[in-house]
Amino acid sequence: MRVDKKSLFLSVAICLLPILIGVYYYDVLPEQIAVHFNVSGEPDNFVSRTRAIIELPIFFAIVQVIISLVVDFDKTPKKGALIAKGIIPLISVLVQGGIVAYALDNNFNVPQLTVFVIGIVLIILGNYLPKKEFWGKYNFNLFGLEKGVNEQKVVRAYALYMTFCGVVIFISGFFSSTVALVLIVVIxxxxxxxxxxxxxxxxxxN
Structure with a gap:
């Protein structure tokens, strides 16, 4: 297994980047910061500002290391690896940035931002999933699925479903966090x- 150390370090650094944002605003942040919100968009869990600034980016960084190693171990083609390795850093920056933004201005809608991020990620994956130049050979055995299928048809159908769901989730974010949550769970x-x-x-x- 050959680990792409350059992309690993860069992606982990991006995951941790929001810590600098928190440090920059540290003196003006409240002592307790909301890190979780209910279906109505109201905060229901608070932690100290130090924990809020540090913990989530570190969690995303750990997840990113795992994903990067799996992608490199599986020898995913470069284009597909770039997409797979780019999702978690994007989520880290947007979600953590949203938490800090809410701490600075309680009118900022973090649940709505989260819904938008989920929708965008699904749209991106749905758009690129069918392209073999991005992923190489599809490995259905990874999920215990049967052999002897028309892989391209299966993947294209699933990709279309993901794209459609991404669009629906993204649009739902403009209306109701509760509706969006129900949609995400059902999907x-x-x-x-x-x-x-x-x-x-x-x-x-086949």
Missing amino acids: AIFSTVLPFYLVNKYKSS
Whole structure:
């Protein structure tokens, strides 16, 4: 396994970048900062400003290290690896930035930002998932799915579903956090079942 150390260090650094934002505003931040919000968009969990600034970026950095190693170990093509390694740093900057923004101005809507981020990520993945130049050979055995299927049809159908869900989630963010949350939960559940349905549908058409 050859680890791309340059992209690993860069992506982890981006994950940790929001810490500098927190440090910059540290003196004007409240002692307690909201880090979790209920379905109505109201904060329901607070931690000290030091923890709020440090913990989430470090968590994202750890997740990024794991994803980067998995991607490199799987020998994912360069274009696909770039997308896979770019999602967590993007989320880290936007979500942590949103938390700091809310601490500075309680009118900032962090749940709405989170919904937008989820929608954008799904749209990006749905757009690039079918392209083999990004991912190389699809490995259905990774999920315990059957062989002998038309891989391209399965992946294209799932990618279309992801793109559609991303658009729906993104649009829902303009209206209601509760509706968006329900949609995300339903989509997440259906997403675990859909691959098995698609494999069964296209297994004899290869």
